[in-house]
Amino acid sequence: MKYIVVGLGVFGASISEKLAEMGNEVIGVDISMSKVEAIKEKITHAISLDATDMEAVKNLPLDDTDVVIIGIGEDKGANIMAAAVMKQMKVKRLISRAVDPLQRTVLETMGVDEIIHPEKETADRWAQKLNLEGVVDSFEIDSDFSIVETKIPEEYHEKTIKELNIKDQFDIIILTTMSVSPSKNELGTETEKASVNGVARADTVLYKDDIMVLYGHNKNIKRLLEEHKKFKEGDLG
Template sequence: MKYIVIGLGNFGSSLAEKLTKMGNEVIGVDLKMDKVEALKDKITHAICLDSTDINAVSHLPLKDTDIVIVAIGEDKGALIMTTALMKQLKVKRLISRAVTPLQQMVLQAMGVDEIIHPEEETAERWAKKLNLHGVVDSFELTGHFSIVEIKVPKRYEGKTLQEIGLRRAYNIIVLTTIRMIPNENMLGVTTQESEVQGVASSETVLHPDDIMVLYGKNSDIKKLLLENKADN
């Protein structure tokens, strides 16, 4: 995978470094040369430029990049301007940082669906989420076992947990499912809020756009994700 991480503060630099260690190609971007210098030997490329300048960012390989992450923290104006510019340039997938509820509402109004809350979520958690296709969120319990949220693959839609047999096929337990409910925020923008459906049973039916909360061995979860990659 190819990533561009814009904003190399504590969160952005840590995320860029972890994604690089996972075998991805990562370009780090920051306006401050000292931050670029500190990271240049730890990621694929580190570039010093103004991410709010369309002429500057036009030299970045945006069309060949799978995910652009705007991780700017200190300059809130630059965060919004950079995000707007990435939307204008139609990058494939855009993830942006929000520190305050107001920032989140502005980003949602701009059509940014994936938002990072670095005060609540670690770079380690986001790196794992981005590195595994289909993962919505994850929480590692030990070095070998995790609880992971994944989108319901199309082949499972309309089926019960008994019918898909994840325990038999992958030795994975489905703890619960989450339904996404439309909700309108203060700016009148419709967003999706999660609603936990209770403890899962063999009769639980999987609906389109549902999220399954899984528990299992990391290697078994990765096998499930890889076998269903073409589905999502």
């Protein structure tokens, strides 16, 4: 996949390097030439430009980029302006960092797809999440095993865990499910709220577009998610 990361501070540099290590094409962008120089050998490309300048941003290969990540942290104004520019450019998927609740609310109101919190360890978790298509969130236990949240696909709708037999097919355990319901933030913008349903059992029924929390080896989780993608695209059979 192809990523553009805007802002190459501690968080932006960390997630850029992690995504590049996973075999993705990563373009890092920062107004600071010193930050560009520090990372240019570790990712695909590193570019110095002002991401709040629409004309400058037009030089980026946005049309064939899968995900744009706004990693700017220290300058909240620049963060919001860069996100606004990317929204105007109609990028495929826009993710932005937020350092406080108000900034998060503003970004949600602007229609930013997903919000990242600024903890250093989040860079690894988000790199893992972004590298697996269909993942809502993830937590890496070690280099091989993870706990992953993913939306329940249509083919699992109204089926029990026992019926699906995921443990035998993929060697993956469903730990719990989460019901997703509409909610509103402080400015009245529509968002989604997830409620945990307790420990999953064999007779737990799954519902499409809710979330299931999986535990297993990374390669098995990736295999399961790829099966979901094939089913959705009509390639099974």
